[in-house]
Amino acid sequence: MWTGMLDAMLRRLMRRGALVVTMPDGRARRYGEPSAAAPHVRITDEATIRRLALNPELALGEAYMDGTLVIEEDDLHGFLAAVIRNSSGPGQAGWLGLRRAAAGSVRRLRSLNNRLRAQRNVAHHYDLTPALYRMFLDEDQQYSCAYFRDPSATLEQAQADKKRHIARKLLIEPGMRVLDIGSGWGGLALTLARDFGARVTGITLSREQLAAAQARAAEAGLSDRVEFRLQDYREVSEVFDRVVSVGMFEHVGLPNYGTYFRAVRDRLTEDGVALIHTIGSPSPPMPTNPWIRKYIFPGGYIPSLSEIMPAVERAGLWLADCECWRLHYAMTLRHWHDRFMAHREEAERLHDARFVRMWRFYLAGSEQTFRFGRQLVFQLQLSRRVDAVPITRDYLCA
16 A cells, blocks of 8 residues: 555656656665656665655655665766756645645744754754864855855865955954854854954854853954854844845744844945845745754744835835845755765764664755755845945945
8 A cells, every 4th residue: 555655656757857666575666757867775674665755845855864765876966866856846746745735824833943942952953062063164164055156166266265255244344343143163253253354243042152151252353343142133232224134034943034134134224234144045935854854953944025125114124135045055065965974984983873863864864855846045135225235236246
């Protein structure tokens, strides 16, 4: 019964490219285009067949983590590319489409990130062993999309270019007060203080990130210009010339968008400028992938622009600029994956083999989603006044 359900699902799913699946009985079945190159996977037991038939988006990652889904020739990227190319967008196959529709109806409830839940969700991901992140991030520990002015650029160069691009959009001048919402390990805040003369307050909900950022500020001799706090954005009361938030909005939670953008407005001076950098979707709203929600980013949600803009409008903010970064995150994630895999033995000693497979599936799956799915990065430049930023983009190239 379950093998038949999975077989029917795969026949409907694979419209582009091809996939070969060897079932537990040893029989190989081919799906998709007859002459296309096909990744080959092997399912080792009937229980995995049942889980894949009932909840494929959750079960796929779990089966890879558990070793009951074996990818021949270790072609994880090729396998995930084939799956994601065919499962993204409208018209998903049968049960998958029904599950996504049901999940979409409760997406607001699943992202109810009050202060306590937000702190717990952040700790789940960002308070892992610090050595883990040092394995795959750049030297500045930028855990967000890099900006590849040249596709052949190193990760370090692309991350430095990202920070400079953001600083230009913020029109930073010496002495300006900047609020960095979701300051991570402190790299952006330290750059804005050291290279642009800003006075920066960085806030985070991660105790591990806070300790690292504070240590970095002291080591760089910037503690008098950069302050890091363990604080929720809803608890900040000061006013700033600039507000920046990179890679944090995905954790705000859909029901809190109005609160978030009102906080951004209220934290800005009358001629202030904000830059919000977030993963987003160019499609209508979709629920969070259940495997990502369970294992990687509990409480996380990738918004569509149609969900963001009503909250911006209600807050009375001007959308001064919206820039869409396509494929930059795919390139970033490939760098992260390859660096992580170069340290996989070290990662296994810190955690275990199942964790290594989980983290690799996260990095590879995210890359293929940015290549073949419906995800990109939005950079929203916001202001309280219509004339707070230049009316052309020429200043970005100066």
